[in-house]
Amino acid sequence: MKPTVIVGVEGTSSSHDALLWAADAAHRRGLDLVIVTATGFPTIALDVLYDDGVQSGARSLLEAEAERARAATPGIEPLIEVDRRTPALALVERSWTSTLLVVGSHRLTALERVFSGSLGYQVAAAAHCPVVIVPHLAPDDARGVVVGADGSADSLEAIALAAAEADSTHQELHVVHAWQEPAMYVSGDYFSPGFTAELREAEGVILGESVAGLAEQYPDLVVRTHLTQEQPATALLDAAAHARLVVVGSRGRHGVARALLGSVSHTVVLHAQCPVMVARIRAHIQPEHL
Missing domain, CATH: 3.40.50.620 (HUPs)
Structure with missing residues (x-):
């Protein structure tokens, strides 16, 4: 077929x-x-x-x-x-x-x-x-394909789909990695003065690894990376405000859990003003016996 x-x-x-x-x-x-x-x-x-x-x-x-x-x-x-x-x-x-x-x-x-x-x-x-x-x-003046990155297998699948879509439509690819400092319930003195800078550097490594290999696979594709300290869904929606497409990952789940998307994908699907592509990893999903 x-x-x-x-x-x-x-x-x-x-x-x-x-x-x-x-x-x-x-x-x-x-x-x-x-x-x-x-x-x-x-x-x-x-x-x-x-x-x-x-x-x-x-x-x-x-x-x-x-x-x-x-x-x-x-x-x-x-x-x-x-x-x-x-x-x-x-x-x-x-x-x-x-x-x-x-x-x-x-x-x-x-x-x-x-x-x-x-x-x-x-x-x-x-x-x-x-x-x-x-x-x-998307309107005629919309530009770019936006995708979220968090280092997971699901986001890597989303990035692969977004890169293919951006390349075939001659659009720039914008890869967004949003990070937040962990909630702290102890004195701030417990953390080193450079804690935030170290955390940002580590998050930057995740972003860099997420786009590794795209230049070789798509020589003509312009890839722009965005590292931002923000709630992930908010960062994606802001980046996609004038985009042609936004791509999000979604874990393959079973049973009742399959009826729900992750919180970031959920928010983007319900609020984005442009088309949204939700990635699926087939290896995560097996036929269910009803």
Whole structure:
């Protein structure tokens, strides 16, 4: 089976933007684009004629979105699929065999933020491949791909994805490492006068190691590193204020924990104003026996 880029659509403005982002991504990668819409589980007493109407409407939506993709990205020929399951289930199931999932996301209400009600959040938290959440397309003057670094395997995966994306779109890569001094419950005299400088130097080493090898792998890629003493999510959102894309890592988890992202990824996904790519390390994730 040829690798694919999957995009979920539902006829909203954000899913229109997600479609355009996905079409461009599939074209750049030389992959098939599959456009999916989900109608939800049919009720037991569902009238056959009503069900036919729902399926016909879904098919019409997909055909219109396929034409939109062709117009925006000449040369691409999308595949279309109607799924009777809920949108989250339909997309997460396809993530086992896809290269990338793309989904739109509307601006969340305060209540939705509390309960993680966004479809994009649900898919990003449970998917088995990288997910791009598109609240809207970045403006024409947006520049750069931003990614967070903390030295973990997850952030290294995020940096690898961000570097590939920045190189293929001819954008600069901005790697942000935010650090904070540990909470201190003892007298400040306990620490050496140069403690903060030593800590900053150590954090700088982590940042340097995180980008090691990128110059050799992508000779034409401009990589800019940013070491800042700040809360990580705040630092990423500030750096991504005028970016084309921000990339975050997310540990592959099992069971109930897979329904949640880490705190930094959670905050960035819910508040970023540009598309957000959530990395996934497939080696962390094994099929679950239900």
